[in-house]
Amino acid sequence: MPDTIRTAPSVTRKDLFHLPDGVIYLDGNSLGPLPKSVTARTQAMMTDEWGEMLIRGWNGAGWFAQPGRLGDRIGRLIGAPEGTVMVGDTLSIKVYQALAAALALRPDRRVVLSDSGNFPTDLYMARGLLELLGDDYELRVVAPEEAAGAIGPDVAAVMLTEVDYRTGRRHDMAGITRAAQEAGAVMIWDLAHSAGAFPVDLEGSGCEFAVGCTYKYLNGGPGAPAFIYVRPDLADVAAPTLQGWLGHDAPFAFDLDYRPAGGIARMRVGTPPVIQMTALEEALGVWDGVAMTEVRAAAVALMEQFIADVEARCPQLTLASPRDPEARGSQVSFRFDEGYAAMQALIERGVIGDFRAPDIMRFGFTPLYLDADDVTAAVDVLETVLRDELWQDPKYKARAAVT
């Protein structure tokens, strides 16, 4: 690999994270680790705010404004202006909301275009929505490489996840958005594997909607809330569809009729989970003073090192990710027929990645808490597991509920 890649500046700030002894964590693309200060902050929120302020915390402790405040902080990491991102609910819910709003903008069209590399829940939620809308609506799922070419004049919305959760293959966000809009379709990006992984230029892309989650590269904790972005010119137009009381223009007037709030606030639904939101708010502090371009450069260096070392030392594995780093997110996947068992053997030896059916071993690269020495150590273990066929042990073949 080029020396310039090997020498990308370090952005490692391991001291900010709780990292278990003896573990090399290559699964931050699934669940980020605990930022150390989150525990104390969340405890203080419970004792000093919930405990002492009780109901008064909604105003006095800023709980009511928290979802928008968090949206603005996430916006800075994904190229979205202030007031265009709202945090809440789960990614499945936010996908539903974005797609319903997109379809309302194109009432004369009936096709939602997506690809088979999308995360299944996006497709499931879309199907549920289209079933309500009626038989003439269609979810058209094509291969990822065919997505851009499949945007015909009947397509109301293009709904894609930028980075494929299995292979790490990355779509051309600007190019596909342009193609969608030239065909008169609305563009929705799912940034689940993008936010916090590399620079995203949402505003520059011109896409109408984006959604994402905060428990992967943003380290918000298991089940941390999702976010939704609405392009500024649509903020007062987009239909919330899931029109909960906190998206009302005057929630405490308790009108019987719904009247959406101006701007991104209309994408709020019900009462936000304040404890979980507070954990996320504190977790976002690890990004203070971090340049996403430097995170990306460091991640590419780690990935290039990993690919080169694995290909040199583990001939049993086949690269499943794009070789060109520009075409890849912040993960590297290899195919191996016994990938499930091999991953269990790795995990037992402290190298935590994960497995995606049918045969993908997935490794995430998160330079805030991973460095080149970690990568070297991980490949050492991987080489041993494969060379000595440690995955043959029957105990590694029993499937767990969550894989």
Place this chain on the structure above:
Amino acid sequence: MPDTIRTAPSVTRKDLFHLPDGVIYLDGNSLGPLPKSVTARTQAMMTDEWGEMLIRGWNGAGWFAQPGRLGDRIGRLIGAPEGTVMVGDTLSIKVYQALAAALALRPDRRVVLSDSGNFPTDLYMARGLLELLGDDYELRVVAPEEAAGAIGPDVAAVMLTEVDYRTGRRHDMAGITRAAQEAGAVMIWDLAHSAGAFPVDLEGSGCEFAVGCTYKYLNGGPGAPAFIYVRPDLADVAAPTLQGWLGHDAPFAFDLDYRPAGGIARMRVGTPPVIQMTALEEALGVWDGVAMTEVRAAAVALMEQFIADVEARCPQLTLASPRDPEARGSQVSFRFDEGYAAMQALIERGVIGDFRAPDIMRFGFTPLYLDADDVTAAVDVLETVLRDELWQDPKYKARAAVT
């Protein structure tokens, strides 16, 4: 009031709750207080589970099974059998899911019947759903006392909140459910102000769906997740509509097509907020060994004392709640033209209730952490605020974001 009511056995367990000094908390119907053990449990979950187990927590710490486990615990408090209640999302989302499932069961009918005493978000969510379904669907909102009589042969679903959030007026759950079903409609109950307030016999009522929240009488913390109940015979039939990946029959097969899980698991949507769920799980411990019938008897005693004392000492106020305790939930409301300012004056003096437009002063009665002496002390303060017109101070008239 009858002596038998005054002498209801105490169920007070104040030692289990974090109750601020100098505060009498009559707003547990809006946000329950912090059970003391929640902070340590939640901290341990973050450090020992998220921090140490990382992604392995989904299996190893039982996070994956948590929403159903919590559902079963809540089920025991609301008369629902095991495997019929699922926890997740917000109440707004669960209302949407229940109503969509109800309408799918009555494809030939087009009317949703609700009442003007329903919490507005239920009506807003319904309107959003009906707009997707098309122009021939109608949300019909009648006065609460007219609900039972308005269930005609065109009604697909009756959707009511058992206890009116303003007045505490309680519907006849068994009677209205019977009327709905005799008319061929599906019954949905919102138990926001019921669960943890008094005995609920969901199974006995025969209703098809119920939803509720856990941050009021169940003390789960601000924004604690909601729950949904599906009658057992419908569990494998009901359409989830918001069909997220965790409600899939095999979520980790990552199929492109959705196939709902058997039973209540299909009502799961996205990744659950584990920190918030853990706080709720610990909070539910305060109910161990508590008989809901005794909680109800104690609550009625406190409410009867409060009404009698307020009517004797505060002639400025007019009772807005039903006088018959059987027709009332676990709150008492009084009307007062300057109710907003008077409530602010009360809060500043440590008596915390809340206000609902246009003129309702609302007081919740939660005998796990309130006793007769608290009620006496609260009325003392209320009498002073009203007699001396302390609410006239201009500082009490400025409206806060959350009222």
